[in-house]
Amino acid sequence: MDIAQLHYMANQIARNLAANGDESAIAATAQHITDFWEPRMKAGLFASDRAALDPIARAAVERLAPSLPPDQGRQC
Numbered sequence: 001m002d003i004a005q006l007h008y009m010a011n012q013i014a015r016n017l018a019a020n021g022d023e024s025a026i027a028a029t030a031q032h033i034t035d036f037w038e039p040r041m042k043a044g045l046f047a048s049d050r051a052a053l054d055p056i057a058r059a060a061v062e063r064l065a066p067s068l069p070p071d072q073g074r075q076c
Contacts, residue, residue: 003045006045013057018056026060029060034064045061
């Protein structure tokens with residue numbers, strides 16, 4: 001999947017949850033990515049440059065990335 005599309009989707013999720021407050025939105029965005037994104041989508045997102053992510057989406061990805069097996073974040 002195109003990395004720009006992954007960034008768009010992560011940002012869209014984060015924007016939809018932003019009204020809940022930052023911490024709640026970060027946790028819910030991270031949970032959504034965990035529950036509904038397939039492994040290749042997650043790996044592409046985790047391996048990408050996160051500069052294009054909104055702050056909530058970036059924080060959610062950074063929260064999830066350390067929990068990956070060592071090689072999963074580098075595959076696409």
